[in-house]
Amino acid sequence: MIKVLDSYALLAFLDREPGHEIVEALFLEAVESQTQVMMTTVNYGEVYYIVLRELGQSKAQELEQVVSKLPLKVVDADWVLARLAARIKARKKMAYADCFAAALAKQHRGEVVTGDPEFKEIEEDIKVRWLR
Numbered sequence: 001m002i003k004v005l006d007s008y009a010l011l012a013f014l015d016r017e018p019g020h021e022i023v024e025a026l027f028l029e030a031v032e033s034q035t036q037v038m039m040t041t042v043n044y045g046e047v048y049y050i051v052l053r054e055l056g057q058s059k060a061q062e063l064e065q066v067v068s069k070l071p072l073k074v075v076d077a078d079w080v081l082a083r084l085a086a087r088i089k090a091r092k093k094m095a096y097a098d099c100f101a102a103a104l105a106k107q108h109r110g111e112v113v114t115g116d117p118e119f120k121e122i123e124e125d126i127k128v129r130w131l132r
Contacts, residue, residue, distance in 0.1 A: 001109075002110030007044075088102050088103055114128065
């Protein structure tokens with residue numbers, strides 16, 4: 001099954017916050033080819049700006065190096081994905097970036113991996129794996 005990380009999940013992994021071990025296990029499964037781990041460019045951009053804003057340019061560059069070595073497929077937000085995210089946003093009370101993670105999971109019949117309570121909005125439509 002395809003696993004889709006939102007920014008919460010990647011930040012939890014990077015900062016070794018609660019739930020990081022779940023994300024780490026998914027990366028190990030991905031290396032063994034049992035699962036595919038994906039994230040949209042929108043969600044990755046959210047992680048990048050948080051690191052840049054809070055920790056500075058050198059840590060943001062370090063983030064790029066770390067992420068490039070992970071078994072993580074970063075998917076461009078094309079028109080099809082943007083339209084699906086917009087449809088979710090129009091119906092649910094979620095941040096727009098979160099809608100991209102939900103849209104990617106829906107598009108690939110995957111599961112969103114998160115600890116963000118906003119994803120309770122979509123649990124009836126999309127599988128969610130909770131980090132906490």
